Amino acid sequence: MTLTSSYQQLVEKQRAFFIANKPFSFAYREQQLLLLKSSIIVHQSALTEALFLDLGKSEYESYLTEIGFVLHELSLTIKQLKKWMKPEKVKTPLLSQPATSYIHSDPLGVCFIIAPFNYPASLCLSPLIAAIAAGNCSVLKTSELTPHVSEVLKQIINSVFAPEYIECINGEVEHSTALLAQKFDHIFFTGSSEVGKIVMQAAAKNLTPVTLELGGKSPCIVCADANIDVAVKRIVYGKMLNAGQTCVAPDYVLVDDSIKEQFIAKLTQRIKTLYGEDASQNPDFGRMVSTRHTERVGQLIDADKVLIGGDVNIEQRYIAPTIMHNVELTDEIMQQEIFGPVLPVIGFSDFESVLSIIQSLPSHPLAAYIFSQDKRIQNTLTVNIQAGGVAINHCIQHLVNPHLPFGGVGSSGMGSYHGKHGFDTFSHKKSVLKAATWFDLPVIYPPYKNKLSWLKAILK
Numbered sequence: 001m002t003l004t005s006s007y008q009q010l011v012e013k014q015r016a017f018f019i020a021n022k023p024f025s026f027a028y029r030e031q032q033l034l035l036l037k038s039s040i041i042v043h044q045s046a047l048t049e050a051l052f053l054d055l056g057k058s059e060y061e062s063y064l065t066e067i068g069f070v071l072h073e074l075s076l077t078i079k080q081l082k083k084w085m086k087p088e089k090v091k092t093p094l095l096s097q098p099a100t101s102y103i104h105s106d107p108l109g110v111c112f113i114i115a116p117f118n119y120p121a122s123l124c125l126s127p128l129i130a131a132i133a134a135g136n137c138s139v140l141k142t143s144e145l146t147p148h149v150s151e152v153l154k155q156i157i158n159s160v161f162a163p164e165y166i167e168c169i170n171g172e173v174e175h176s177t178a179l180l181a182q183k184f185d186h187i188f189f190t191g192s193s194e195v196g197k198i199v200m201q202a203a204a205k206n207l208t209p210v211t212l213e214l215g216g217k218s219p220c221i222v223c224a225d226a227n228i229d230v231a232v233k234r235i236v237y238g239k240m241l242n243a244g245q246t247c248v249a250p251d252y253v254l255v256d257d258s259i260k261e262q263f264i265a266k267l268t269q270r271i272k273t274l275y276g277e278d279a280s281q282n283p284d285f286g287r288m289v290s291t292r293h294t295e296r297v298g299q300l301i302d303a304d305k306v307l308i309g310g311d312v313n314i315e316q317r318y319i320a321p322t323i324m325h326n327v328e329l330t331d332e333i334m335q336q337e338i339f340g341p342v343l344p345v346i347g348f349s350d351f352e353s354v355l356s357i358i359q360s361l362p363s364h365p366l367a368a369y370i371f372s373q374d375k376r377i378q379n380t381l382t383v384n385i386q387a388g389g390v391a392i393n394h395c396i397q398h399l400v401n402p403h404l405p406f407g408g409v410g411s412s413g414m415g416s417y418h419g420k421h422g423f424d425t426f427s428h429k430k431s432v433l434k435a436a437t438w439f440d441l442p443v444i445y446p447p448y449k450n451k452l453s454w455l456k457a458i459l460k
């Protein structure tokens with residue numbers, strides 16, 4: 001049997017299961033979320049070990065960004081689900097009276113969730129939580145670049161779910177290709193913009209809606225009035241987490257010329273203090289996922305522009321925390337998402353040039369970080385930068401807040417999730433109008449003679 005035909009069978013089985021059981025009661029959905037939670041807890045140490053093997057993640061970082069993140073999302077979802085599932089009552093206009101109107105959140109059907117390598121567990125399980133909560137069946141495709149994590153994810157799923165409800169597929173790209181040839185009811189993709197285009201093209205053949213969580217170049221803007229010590233601390237945290245392989249990592253810094261020297265001095269000092277002279281010996285600093293990615297990021301480093309770091313060890317998949325200066329916008333490092341622990345710092349003289357630099361780069365930022373104490377500056381930049389999300393005086397923390405929708409804009413993605421926003425993404429918002437029969441508004445029916453003035457009075 002070919003991959004395509006075996007996946008066709010899988011999707012058919014899931015669709016039959018969905019049709020037989022939809023819309024899945026609150027009790028059923030809650031039970032599945034509890035099962036997922038217990039399975040993650042049972043496999044917690046295996047997952048921690050796998051994250052270390054694939055990405056050199058410390059136990060602390062694994063809990064912060066993967067296991068704990070997912071458990072927290074599960075707890076919130078379990079707590080809020082009943083409320084989210086309730087039909088939402090809305091107003092009904094005069095012309096449709098007497099009636100009541102509701103928005104029902106319907107499951108979509110069989111969903112396909114494709115995960116990237118950088119947070120291989122949380123970016124697979126977090127959309128799954130939303131898909132289960134919204135009453136769907138799901139096929140998961142894990143990243144081939146993190147084989148140890150993918151194996152544990154398969155165990156987490158297989159030990160509690162039947163394949164006709166949720167199935168986890170591991171393996172190379174050919175599996176994604178064969179799965180993309182199937183008719184799904186929603187595709188939720190997290191990954192690069194290049195593959196996002198392939199996913200969207202495949203989805204278009206079946207008019208399948210997509211959520212695309214993509215990458216982009218996320219700027220950090222450090223203004224003259226910023227608290228420099230706090231900015232340095234938070235930018236280094238956001239950049240060096242997971243060795244820079246975070247979709248919302250600060251990609252580059254734009255710093256006001258008047259504080260540039262002071263900022264750079266503090267930035268380099270912070271890196272030395274945090275990671276020591278040789279970060280490869282520091283247990284809190286991760287590794288690149290593959291030799292190919294190490295080579296790619298290594299090639300972006302121009303030795304003449306390195307202020308600190310710059311060491312690359314392809315075999316060990318290691319790139320030192322690196323700061324670059326004197327970077328031109330035309331340099332290769334400014335033409336693609338860096339996705340590694342290399343931070344270019346560029347000076348600016350006015351906000352016009354900040355906005356024009358951001359706009360001139362090939363992709364829309366997934367996140368923008370503004371460091372300033374001045375509310376007017378914070379507001380002006382927030383309003384004028386077209387980005388998926390903004391954090392003021394911090395990095396990454398907007399993503400961690402489940403009450404905020406997380407997603408991109410333009411080439412950094414479409415759609416959003418986290419908390420209730422994820423439930424909504426995996427639901428169809430069905431309009432329901434329930435009319436009463438005790439009265440009929442005559443104005444809507446022919447003959448229309450002498451009724452136009454009434455209509456005009458109502459529809460004004």
Ligand code: NAD
Nearest residue numbers: 115116117142143144173176177191192195213214215247
């Ligand atoms: P990728 O696009 O290479 O791969 C993502 C997934 O797509 C993997 O499961 C892979 O198997 C699959 N895939 C790869 N090539 C394919 C093809 N030709 N056809 C079908 N499927 C294919 O991304 P990656 O390298 O794993 O992850 C890094 C990228 O993801 C970065 O650009 C990063 O910014 C982005 N990202 C975005 C978010 C977000 O939430 N917006 C989160 C994490 C990562």
